[in-house]
Amino acid sequence: MSTLIVFLPPRDPAVPSQEWLLPDMPFLLLDKSGRKERAGRAGLAFLPRAATTVLIVAARDVLMLSASLPPLKGQRLKQALPNVVEDQMIQDPQTCHIALDPQPLADGSRVLAVIDRGWFRFLVEAFAAAGHRNLRAVPVTRCLPAAQSAPGGLAESGAIGGQDEPPVAAALAGGEAGAAAASQPESPLLSPASLVVAVLGTVRETAQAILADAAAGAASVVPEAPSPSSAPLASADPRVEVAIARGSLGEGLAVPASALEATLSALAGDTPLDVFELTDVPGAEPALAPHAALPMFGRASSDARIVLPAGAKPLPFEALARAAIASRLDLCQFEFESRPWRLDRATVRRLRVPIGLGVAALLVAVIGANVQWIVMARERDALNAQMTELLLNAFPKTTVVLDAPAQMKSQLDRLRLASGQLSPDDFLSLAARLARSLGPLPVNGIAALDYHDRRLDLTFKPQVSADPDFTKRLAQSGLAGELDSGTGKWAIKNRNPGQ
CATH class of the missing domain: 3.30.1360 (Gyrase A; domain 2)
Known part of the structure; x- marks a missing residue:
């Protein structure tokens, strides 16, 4: 079956829920054998269709926590999850969707992925309305390569399109590090002693863009008195989208470009740090993407003000997408579990032609059966009338005719007995x-x-x-x-x- 991988932008906290829109998103389409069939950037309505759609969710939108769970299942477990993570969150956990990692940790605890329920519902419903029925959602932190500086650390691996794929680190790195990562046994969790950071691109500041437009409009009206705040807005330091994987946990940050290296050093401390830069994003070339400031839609180093730490390694978009397919963690759980044949408006719209043909065929069959029954009923009445007339002509003394064939047989038997002939009885x-x-x-x-x-x-x-x-x-x-x-x-x- 074909697979479509879509890289989602992060939610902008400055935009209210009623104004949420999805921009053009980079995607990768794989055929049933796992070969790359198509890649590019498109809006939601123009994304290619596939048997399975995998959404890579931004790191800032998903918080990965570890917690010990009560021995519950199903709906009871779903109701208990907000109470489990309540002490670790600032946001009200009742407004969040919480998914479980199927792989438990060594101490028996479980990894929980927490995302805003309203935003996640918007994403799922938007893709479902666009015809993508079989959905999976994977945090981008679960798609990062293994920490090559920490021996034994491995990324998730699995089958992609029916073929066994090596871990992402083996697909990215050459030489001894890549060979060592590929030779290790499968492990869905990164080493807890490692810190993997991926620089995914610059962040589009929606609120600043609105203020900048307003300031530009005011300056055009009164050119001799420019706004004193226009200069800071124009020279604002861009922020960089950063995904951080701490072992099996992870989070995301939006860091000012000038403070990127210092922030990463402070986050790492004495922990080994591996930095990756997202590259080869479809449609991220300057000639094709003049708005390079869109989040996660270009190379982070394309802006001269963004200085990556020394030793940063490239992370091709295709490797990130294939790692999303291999990930075992799926955010589409509980009420968001994928139901490819769920009966809703989108399904009815897709099936209205077959349903119409089926209803028309049923109506034709019912009408045809009724017409045939009417014709045969008239033939039956005509035949009964002929038999009744024949009985009355042969036996005029018959006063009541209830069953003409039976009465005719009875009368003939009586005549045979009267004439001395034997009857069949x-x-x-x-x-x-x-x-x-x-x-x-x-x-x-x-x-x-x-x-x-x-x-x-x-x-x-x-x-x-x-x-x-x-x-x-x-x-x-x-x-x-x-x-x-x-x-x-x-x-x-x-x-x-x-x-």
């Missing part, structure tokens, strides 16, 4: 009169009794023989019996001369 009459004519002969002495050609063929058992008065008793019952000396069978029939 004469076997019962012959057998009853034969039973009365047996007399002292035992009933179980009969070996065979056949009825054909309007007569009974009676065969007695070898130890039973008919007495001399047997023929007389048959005559008294209106029967005539003849013995075939060759076969020993009695031929019994009606004594009526007409037979």
Whole structure:
């Protein structure tokens, strides 16, 4: 099955929920064998369709925590999760969506991914409305390479498109470090003694952009009296989007470009630090992307004011996307669990043509069945009328006609009996009169009794023989019996001369 990986922008806290919009987003489309089929940048409505859509969620939008969970499952666990993380959060946990990492930590605790429920619902519903039914959401901190400075630290690995892929560090780094990372056994958690930082690009300051536009408008109206705040806004230090992975945990920051190196040094302390720079983002070339200040949509070092720490390594966008596929953590849990055939408005819109054809076929079948029933009912009524007319013509004394075929059969049987002919029911009459004519002969002495050609063929058992008065008793019952000396069978029939 094909897979679409989309890199989401972070939520801007300055924008209210009713004004949330998704800009053009970089994406990577893989075919069912895991080969790159297409890459680029597009708006939500123009993203290619795939069997599975993987969303890479910005680090600032997801907080990764570790906590010990009560032994609950399902809805009860979902209701208990806000109370578990309440002491570690400033935001009200009731307004957050909390997902569980399927892989427990060594001490038995679990990693929890916390994201604003309103923002996550907006993302899921927006992609579902655009036709992306099978969704997965992975924090970008779970897509970072392994810390090469900490031995034994590994990133998540797994199957991509049905093929086994090495860890991200092995895909990125060459030489001994990459070979060592690829040779290690699979482990979904980074080493807790390592610190991995990825510089993802500059942040678009929505609030500052609005103030700058207002200041520019005021300056155009009164050019001789420029706003004193316009200079600071124009020369504002850009902020850099940073994703930080602390072992299996992670968070995101927006750091001023001038303070990037100092901030990373303060965060790392004595911990080994590996810095990566997101590169090869589709559509991030200056000729194709004049608005290079969009968050996570270009190289962080494209701005001369952004100084990366020494030893920063490149992180290709394709490697980040493939790591998202291999990640086991999925934010789409509980009420956001992917239901590809959920019956909602989008599904109804996609299925309205097949549903319309099915309803039309059902209507045609119902109408056709009713028309055929009406035609056959009229034929039945005409046939019943003909049979009734035939019965009344043959037997004029019939006053009531309830079942013309049965009444005709009954009348014909009576005529046969009146004329001395046997009817199809004469076997019962012959057998009853034969039973009365047996007399002292035992009933179980009969070996065979056949009825054909309007007569009974009676065969007695070898130890039973008919007495001399047997023929007389048959005559008294209106029967005539003849013995075939060759076969020993009695031929019994009606004594009526007409037979």
